[in-house]
Amino acid sequence: MTPDTQSRFARFWDSDIIWSFRHSPVAIVAGLVVVLIALAAIFAPWLAPTNPYDPSQLNLMDGFTPPMEPNAFTGNSYILGTDNQGRDVLSTILYGTRISLFVGISAVLFAMVLGITAGLIAGYRGGWVDGVLMRIADVQLSFPSILIALLIFGVARGLIPPAYRETMAIWVLIVAIGLSDWVQFARVVRGATMVEKSKEYVQAARVVGAHPVKILIRHILPNVMGPVLVIATIGLALAIIAEATLSFLGVGVPPTQPSLGTLIRIGQQYLFSGEWWILLFPSIALLALALSVNLLGDWLRDALNPRLR
């Protein structure tokens, strides 16, 4: 088969990156786990036996039902048991993963957009623009991420009218986590941009008078995406964990709509009291998710690095 007659898909399938994926058992397993978890999260409303976010479906008396055992009062039984509010742990994990994934992905996207824009501009323009942007990044860095998130959360609480708080909470969380993460992207993109901009293909575009914005977006951006993708995957795992950590500090999604992290925080309180399932199952879910995403990031880093092949 000559390259010309190969179908798009065949070429994709045959591309180095996919090939490297197909030959890395770790990546395949991790990818599979991520896909499974993502699908489970996306289809949570159809898969989950109950809707744990609908308070009217909850029966408090179902609380603390152990897995696979009938509840002492109501007689209901749940595969993975229930938590302190009588929420089915399985359903809550499904719904919670949905939130955690959504927050994680959105936060990373937000950080990415912010970081890439700043990095591209700083790297391409150089001079004082670069100076100012990088100093801002310094200031940002001297605020540890959790602090930023805490403060942003506090501010948002103060600024957003109460009626919108519950719906906004998740967005605030996204902004908070995203804002503490953009510097990484900005720095990497800036560095890569400075390298790329001096490459001759960029100069060739400048010779014909292409607009700087077009050069940035069409020429440079695609060429700096490699390291960005790696940071993004690792960042996704971090963001998911960060969401959990924030919930430990008491800021985060509304308690009536627990995320995976919130569920773990709740479960953690029952570590000594014997209701192990509230902690164990969500932790496994989080571990599986974060670990797989990290492993994928690892693989991606190596796969994108031509020198390591």
Added chain:
Amino acid sequence: MLAFILRRVLQSLVVMLVVALVSFALFRYVGDPISTMMGQEATIADREALRERLGLNDPFVVQFFNFVTRAMQGDFGISYRLQQPVMELILSRLPATLELALVSGVLAFVFGVGFGVYTALNRRGWLSSTVMSVSLIGVSLPTFLIGVLLIWLFAVELQWLPSFGRGEVVDIGDWWSTGFLTSTGRASLILPAITLGLYQMTLIMRLVRAEMLEVLRTDYIKFARARGLSNRAIHFGHALKNTMVPVITITGLQLGAIIAFAIITETVFQWPGVGALFINSVRFVDVPVMAAYLMLIAVIFVVINLIVDLLYYAVDPRLRVDRAGTGH
């Protein structure tokens, strides 16, 4: 050199001013300090009076200006919560945090570099893959959970190590109290240091591995091999030293992050450091402590940045001539 340090200091001042400004802009939304400063019997008039006296009704710019002028004289005010001078309070907590950060930083660095080098040199070995994957578990669970699990295992079930606090401490001079000198102090450090260091260790390990792999491909390593130098000399003399330049930066910045991340660890282990102090202050809207803590973090970052740059200077002779000005 002097110019370089001066630049840094100037930059830092700007950074700190901005940090202070931003934090002040934010504090007003964190909550109302008055509500936690007065008992439930206090009347509305009482609350208003206190608010007025504390200057909380002043415009934010005025508050900020007052804070900066006082802070320049080293006066960060009195903690709303613990009623002690903030500076003293923070200084008395700093040794605990710094010792914890140091130990976990050293743990992270030693194991991170060790594993990083090992996994880079044996890229396809099963042990490397195992180390790489297992280390990821550390970053795939939230810190607080790891802390609680460690307590459960080592303090409650096995009863090997203390579950909270710093153990016996020994005062050294007026400003330092150390847990290094007593056996309980050392035992108390282990669990928090592991909890705090795990994440950093993973990070450093991956960084060292990646950098090391890069460096091992360079021409000068190839040339060193071609000269028949021993593997030891090549891996540890030539490769590792070159790997250290980026590793120093990240580790340096991570040290700052360690101090910040200590918030969680200190809360879980009731470690009497600045992180726990800060989180309590947030709950109580103890503005003076919060402001001072954030400034402290900014100072620490600035100092670490400076040290990192100086280390660069020591490690990389290329910078000694021409680098002076360029920040990173």
Added chain:
Amino acid sequence: MTGGNMQKPLLTVRDLVVEFPTRRGNLRALDQVSFDIAPGEVLGMVGESGAGKSLTGAAIIGLLEPPGRIAGGEIWLRDERIDNLPPEAMRRIRGRRIGMVFQDPLTSLNPLYTVAQQLIQTIRTHMDVSEGEARRRAVGLLDRVGIPAAARRIDDYPHHFSGGMRQRVVIALALAAEPELVIADEPTTALDVSVQAQIIDVLKEICAERGASVMLITHDMGVIAETADRVAVLYAGRVAEIGPVREVIQHARHPYTRGLMGAIPTLEQTSDRLVQIPGAMPRLNAIPTGCAFNPRCAHVFDRCRAERPFLQQAAPNHHVACWLTEEGGA
């Protein structure tokens, strides 16, 4: 094969095969390469980019990068077979008996160590001398390669030197343990034209002085013409032609060599067009059967497409891998 020079060769390479197992199959980057180098001789090795020049050097010194591996053939250094030595034994040969100079002096030196540190470390790795003695030798070496005020400059870091100076340092390093053979992989390509001559001169002189043989890898025919005693022309991982320099340049037998010679613009003669070999060197995964050069060759005939030509003597000491030789020349 017997050379005109009946001295026992210093290095003998026989049917060397280097392969890269890749996902798209086993790439044969060197295919039955054979040559030898006599003591004190300068062997030039030319060929297009990707012809396998560097790989030959790397294979000899035992530094093929994985997944590359020697898949066949033998390499002898005097009476010792060195292609299958254990790593530690090979390490002791590197630097001590075979020195190597790389193309880019800017990246060949570790930026974090002074020139003195790198030289002394190399000397003491291979020779049992004191630190002071090693330093004395190092200064002597630097002096020899033409670094002015060597005693003072030896404690400088590489970045304090200009490109040409660095390449001198690299040569000093390669020669530090007095090897019998120096492999120079494009030692001047990264340098300015005006400095190239200086470096080649230094390399040649100092090797001649010590009786070391040189394998000079380059794609610059001019350099070869001036420096080498014999030259080997590589094409697609195979030796196309090997012989005394004058012979090869003036009476090239292989059509490829001839094309190569014609393609070089010179100061002396000007024609309107340069001789142009059509097409490009095949990729390793698509080397044609028979003679690797057959699709580009003006004289191709059936046998070339079917059967691979091996080196045959065309003139004394001059071997060519081309069926035309057998037919009696073009």
Added chain:
Amino acid sequence: LGLSLAAASAETIRWARVGDALTLDPHSQNEGPTHTLAHHIYETLVGRATDGSLTPRLATEWGIHPDDSTVWVFKLREGVTFHDGSALTADDVVFSLNRARGETSDMKGLHAGVVEVTAPDSMTVHIKTEGPAPLYVQNLTNTFIMSKAWAEANDAAEAQDFAAGEENFAVRNANGTGPYTLVERDPEVRTVLQAYEGHWDDAPEVTEIIYTPIAEAATRVAALLSGEVDIVQDVPVQDIARLEQTDAIKVEFGPENRTIFFAYDMGSEKLQSANVDDNPFANPLVREAMHLAVDRDAIRQVVMRGQSLPTGVTMPPFVNGWTEELDAYSAPDVERAVELMAEAGYADGFSVDLHTPNDRYLNDEAISQALVGMLSRIGIKVNLVSQTRSMHFPEIQNRTTDFYLLGWGVPTFDSQYVFDFLVHSTEGARGGWNGSRYSNPEVDALIQAMATETDLDARNEMIAQVWAQLQEDRVFLPIHNQTLAYAMRDGINLPVHPENQPSMADVTFD
């Protein structure tokens, strides 16, 4: 034999609770843990026994002046000395009470009606109030007596002033008359107390106290399980069962002086967060429906793990005015509640925000969450706004919440305290916590009258009247009274104190 042994051996108690005392200055923070520690070092004129009754401490006798109903008379105990050896005199008491009334004191709210404090002789103190104040003595259980000479010598004659920018000497140093002296104080880390040999009372069995706050619940429990502490206060309810089962650990229970309840804005025209244009909480039918929707027993069973006393009234049983009838609560009846909602015109329900703290009371957030579920069954869609206390309480004080959870303790053990703060219309010093915006002139008049009524029977009648009205109007949605649990090593006996102010001096060993 046992007795002498216990007294002879030095017993150290390692004691942990969630938070530390904020200060040692006895007048600058009116806050539970601060008072608890202060009770070990300082003493008050009168104390509170575990059954809620008053006990003599520095005052041996007290009463209203026979000639002047606006004057309270206190006779001081003889032979009391401060830790620095000086003897307690009436001057010290006068000084301390004035200090507690001072501008910078946080205790001043409890002494608002005091006009003058005098010492007719060295062992007698007169406190004159604006009008008759029959219950004033109840306000004195947390007002500590300092040494005048010590305070003045150390420039601590006034309570810590935050705005002063300087630390008051009394914040980290103490000189009280209490059973323990301060040995070491590292705020939020460790406080060490030693028994005071010169104390007037029997020597306590515990001779040394090491007090360490541990904020994390899990860590606190772990510390007890691993034997690193002897007594743990603030035991998480879910861990009680496990602790009880553990060998060598026991748990003591007791009711706490604190009622957890919900309140709603029933006075405004329109709610701030609701999706309807009127105020559903103003409708008695809605309030009734909400009462019927709540399953207090389920909350007790699941959320509180049985560790609470469900109640139908917003006061704990110790409080003067409490009766069993008031305390009774109706069984949940969701069907009836749904009917009432329809009757009230809210057949489709409405939505409203509920504010809850998440770090103030036992399982506060979980209780609110449970309520959300229960109300959703009768069509009220509740958005839960859960936040830290420093955000939550201002919402109530500033009236920016429609619906909130609050826990109320009654330090005076009298219903009037509840009425003053929670029920009276917001005017002057009264009604500061009346987030219900309940305003009933008759009730207001009764509350004002009972403040100065010296005839206790008449006064009790007034209290009953007010309660009856409040219950009828469904001003509050009470949930339960908190119970306290102290976990400790076997062999230690520490009774639960209703104000959660245990004294290590009361500890006995088996």
Added chain:
Amino acid sequence: MTSLVQVEGLTRRFDISKPWLNRVLERESRQFLTANADVSFEIKKGETFALVGESGSGKSTIAKMIVGLLAPSAGHIRFDGQDMDFASGANMRALRRRFQMIFQDPFASLNPRWRVRDIVAEPIVTFGLLQGDEITREVDRLLEVVGLSAADAAKFPHEFSGGQRQRIAIARALSSKPEFIVCDEPTSALDVSVQAQILNLMRDLQDEFGLTYLLISHDLSVVRHMANRIGVLYLGRLVEVADAKRLFLEPQHPYTRMLLDAVPDLALSGRRRKPVLGEIPNPIDPPSGCAFHPRCPLAQDICKAETPQPSVTPTGQAACHFAGKIGDTP
């Protein structure tokens, strides 16, 4: 022949000062690197004008200024009689279309994420020369002009060899139908055999489209082969401009002579090449007077003191105090 490009007094300084605070503290003044000083020359329609010089002599800087990648610090560039002012938009657009550039590194000059079709079409699209299907057809045609096939348009650059990539770069340069092409070392990254292909292609295109070239190279033999006239740069200054053929026979400037002597001799004529003496001085702090004097065998006192001005020589111009008098020195 009329002149197409005129360069007058072109100067470019780079500010390489340390940051302000360092300067204040270390009492240093601002530092400038003069990459080009007062360079004047003209290029006639249809000719190939070449610039040669050692690395760092400012060849690329001139090229970049001419195509507008860098702004000159002083001096003018006129294109077809019009002043080039890159700041003025509308006017420049029309001019821009008429010149193009080919870069040295065929690996870096093509965006690796773009298909060849898009790369070649970029100037067409940017200038809005054609629409829709016409673009595709034009790209296919261009690829065939440079010796590739239309089917290659759908591929990515990494699927091509270096020589093929340079052809793509040339196709891109041709796509806006320029009259003038600046070629900055177009073949120095390529093998001689491929170089020959590219040089031949450039020649053919020149004949076919009447192109004018500014050819930059450090390889005198390439320059000799391609150029009509040659300018020799040393440390940013034009030391000699001469007719190509005559420059090699009668170099007027000692530096030119030195460069010529350093070219390796492929013809094995027995001419020893003489390495250039010394190294290029630091451009930040160039020698006084004639910048070449420290390396010049003819240097006299006047050379240290006075900067020589270009003077007319039999072959063109040279900036040397002894211009024209060296022809007879061996």
